[in-house]
Amino acid sequence: MHFHGPSAPGETPRPTPRQLPRDIRGFVNRRAELSRLNAILTAGAGADARGNGGAGGSGEDECRPADGVMVVDVCVISGTAGAGKTSLALHWAHQVEANFPGGQLYVNLRGYDPGEPVRAQEALHHFLTALGVPANAVPQDTESAAALFRSLVAGRKMLVVLDNAASAGQVRPLLPGHPGCLVIVTSRGRLSGLAIRDGAHHLTLGTLPEAEAVALLRAVTAGFRPEDDGGKLAELARLCAHLPLALRIAAERAAARPHLRLDTLIADLRDESALWEALSTGDEQDAEAVRTVFAWSYRALSPDTARLFRLLGLHPGPGFGIAAAAALAALSPRRARQLLDSLVSAHLLEQTAPDRFEFHDLLRAYATDQARLEESVGEREAALRRLCDWYARTADAAQRWITPARARVPLDPPPEGAVAGDFADYDQAVDWSEREHGNVLAAVRAAEKAGLDGYAWRLAAIFFNAQAPSAPVAEWLAAGEAGLRAARRVGDPAAQAGLLDNLGFARRRLNDLTGALRSHEEALHIRRRLGDRRGEAAARNALGLVLLRLRRFDEAEEDFVSAASTFREIGAEHWEAVSHVNLAEARLEAGRLDGVAEHLDRAGRLHRRMRNPRSLGNVLRVRSALHLRRGELPQALRAAEEAVELALDLRNRVLEGHVLLSLGHALAASGRYADALASYRRAGVIHRALGDRSREALAWRGTGETCRALGREEEAADFCRMAATVHGQLGEPWNQALALAALAAILRERDPAAAARFRAEGLRLVARFGDAAARAMRERLAAEGERER
Incomplete structure (x- = not known):
């Protein structure tokens, strides 16, 4: 049972994605392969009309699934590196896009890049956001994200292009479940598992026949050179091994030198080829031909352009902007733009957006090799330092807008001439x-x-504070652990404490409360040893939040009181206000309402004076819960609605998901059940995306209790049962008891025996808590049991 489906009334309709990169300029030939793809499309359309998703075509390379395996519309285009698999897939996709009114999705899976390939989870995040799912509403586990993807594309005729796949396992979570969709996969391998299990068609792409290779050379150079002799073009094509990537690069160089005789270009390339043949083992002749053309084209670059090309091979991410390239090579952005344009013109770099660039995987590997050959170890390290410094300073500038109240990470003086990014607004x-x-x-x-341990820990620490509210915290976790290792190696205890607190916050959001508690306790120990009063107060406040989740209210309240007192003494008003809100919530959850309003009033005054809308949203959330406990329904509703608006303005999905639960409670208590269900639904989707299973289960319980009020008891029981199961798995006895109590109330008349069992289990779980709220719940459940007897 999921919280996704057709758009609810008033929701924005799902967009139609158009993600295909632009068509390949001057695409020629591959007529037989295009015909094969057209036949697959026709066969798929016929199968879709019959409703069975059958495979079509009868080429000798085509694989057929075993009997009993459901055929899905998938075609794998395989072939050697540089054979033009992507060009063919994109050219054909543009030709047939009108057949797919549901839209087109595209992702480069980077299965053969020198760096890490794109994980299925990352690709699903890319697809789901294109389909209108807010970034923080994308599930963080692959299985859930894949299920949401299949749900959203069901019933839509869509084309999905999965470029440069390394394995069937990388592809399979990205396959729609509806035969009206067609998936084109490009890969250097055959990915036979997709044919056997998923009924994929297979198309092998070889090198071009000589006539087609010559036609490609003519197409790229047309209008730039006098018509060249066919025999000489055939010789040039042979030196390029008839591989489209190599042919295009060679043609671009010929086109850029219209007055240079082709004989001269061929002689240069033949000399380069002889050098490579002398250095190679004779294996992988196609790959050697590609490297020959790369080297030939690379040596024709100006010294500045060649230097930028090889330094870009050191960039650790898949794509980059002009400013990052400028920092890497110690250039002005204007000069970097000029050199990047030259690389794009030489077909050695791809431009994916007005200010974004990326390599073909073969070219990136070649650039990296050239950097190792031509740049000293010191020069390579200096380039990486400049890049890390640019990312650190630009992330620091972003933090000033995203989380301005958090302590800034100290940075060394910038290198001479270094320029960091800056931002005009949030x-x-x-x-x-x-x-x-x-x-x-x-x-x-x-x-x-x-x-570079100094940069490793600083980048991890700064970016924790500079992450977008939509960022999945699980992805930062590995970087945070790497940063902590680096901080320990350099022996910086303050850096270790800061990263430990960050890791604690991340683990708490992922419901790893034991890990979070351990991280904050270690941070607190370091802060005390350093005599860092502000840091100690921050660690105690963070510890209190974990203890609050564990319902250890007395300990949590002690930490919050201590933190608020210290923050007040040192003049840290923002964090004093935060501690007061946390203290109010601890007292409220424990069933002690005295003093709650006063703590909220003080926090609200401080946050308003400091114009801190994010923290003010949290004040409103707790205030809504207080009004609800007092039976002040209009005030509870108003506070929750205002908190939701603040969260939306901030694009803060963590806060939005949390306050949507409060809004659902206020709406349900006010008898607005349909609106309450919509609010719980949104909260559930957001918390699934955030990986917060605990709060997702709270949304389920709210949904179940609201369904019961509407008389939909079967649905109500299902949701409460799901909530109880998840809370049990997470080791959350209080929330599990609440879900079981709700389930017992639903089943009281339909299944009294089951209701009694659930009520007894709830009583057993609550027995371990001694707070006022727990005592009241024990009395209520015991009274209900007595009435039933």
């Missing part, structure tokens, strides 16, 4: 953080691998 900072998320985390790994 939205610009968030946009940058979302766009560079993968690059910054990759930079942390690269810095650690290169022994």
Whole structure:
């Protein structure tokens, strides 16, 4: 049972994605392969009309599934590196896009890049956001994200292009479940598992016949050179091994030198080929031909352009912007733009957006090799330092907008001439953080691998504070652990404490309360040893939040009181206000309402004076719960609605998901059951995306209790049963008891015996708690049991 489905009334309709990169300029030939793809499309359409999703075509390379295996519309285009698999897939996709009114999705899975391939979870995040799912509403586990993807594309005729796949396992979670969709996969391997299990068609792409290779050379050079002799073009094609990638690069060089005789270009390439043949083992002749053309084209670059090309091979992420390239090579952005344009013109770099670039995987590997050959170890390290420094300073600038109240990470003086990014407003900072998320985390790994521990820990620490509210915290966790290792190696205890607290916050959001408690306790120990009063107060406040989740209210209240007192003494008003809100929530959850309003009033005054809307949203959330306990329904509803609006303005899905639960409670208590269900549904989707199974289960319980009020008892029981199961798995006895109590109330008349069992189990779980709320619940459940007897 999931919280996704057709858009609810008033929700924005799902967008139609158009993600195909632009068609290949001057695409020629591959007529037989295009005909094969057209036949597959026709066969798929016929199968879809019959409703069985059958396979079509009868080429000798085509694989047929075993009997009893459901055929899905998948075609794998395989072939050697540089054979033009992507070009063919994209050219054909543009030709047939009108057949797919549901839209087109595209992702480069980077299965053969020197770096890490794209995980299925990352690709699903890319697809789901294109389909209208808010970034923080994308499930963090692959199975749930894949299920949501299949649900959203069901019934839509869509084309999905999965480029550069390394394995069937990387592809399979990205397959729609509806035969009206067609998936095109490109790979260097055959991915036979997709044919056997998923009924995929297979198309092998070889090198071009000589006539087609010559036609490609003519197409690229047309209008730039006088018509060249066919025999000489055939010789040039042979030196390129008839591989489209090599042919295009060679043709671009010929087109850029219209007055240079083709004989001269051929002689240069033949000399380069002889050199490679002398250095190679004779294996992988196609790959050697490609490297020959790369080297031939690379040596024709100006010294500055060649230097930028090889330094870009050191960039740890898959794509990059102009400013990052400028930092890497110690250039001005204007000069970097000029050199990047030259690389694009030489077909050595691909431009994916007005200010974004990336390599073909073969070219990136070649650039990296050239950097190792031509740049000294010191020069390579200096380039990586400049890049890490740019990411660190730009992330620091983003933090000033995204989390301005958090302590800034100290940075060394910038290198001479270094320029960091800056932002005009909150939205610009968030946009940058979302766009560079993968690059910054990759930079942390690269810095650690290169022994740049100072950058490794600083990048991890800064980016925790500069992450976009939509960022999945699980992805930062590995970078945070790498940063902590680096901080320990350099012997910086303050850095260790800061990262430990960050790791604690991340683990708490992922419901690893034991790990979170351990991280914050270690941070507290370090802060005390350093005599860092502000840090000690921050660690105690963080500890209190974990203890609050564990319902250890007395300990949590002690930590919050201590933190608030210290923050007040040192003049840290923001964090004093935060501690007061946490203290109010601890007292409220424990069933002690005295003093709650006063703590909230003080926190609200401080946050309003400091114009801190994020924290003010949290004040409103707790205030809504207080009004609800007092039976003040209009005030509870108003506070929750205001908190939701603040969260939406901030693009803060963590806060939005939390306050939507409060809004659902207030709506249900007010008798607005349909609105309450919508609020719980949104909260459940967001918390699934955040990986917060505990709060997702709270949304389920709210849904179940609301369904019961509407008389939909079967649905109510299902939701409460699911909630009880998850809370039990997470080791949350209090929430499990609440879900079991709700389930017992639902089943009281339909199944009294089951209701009694659930009520007894709830009583057993609650017995371990001694707070006022637990005592009241024990009395209520015992009274209900007595009435039933």
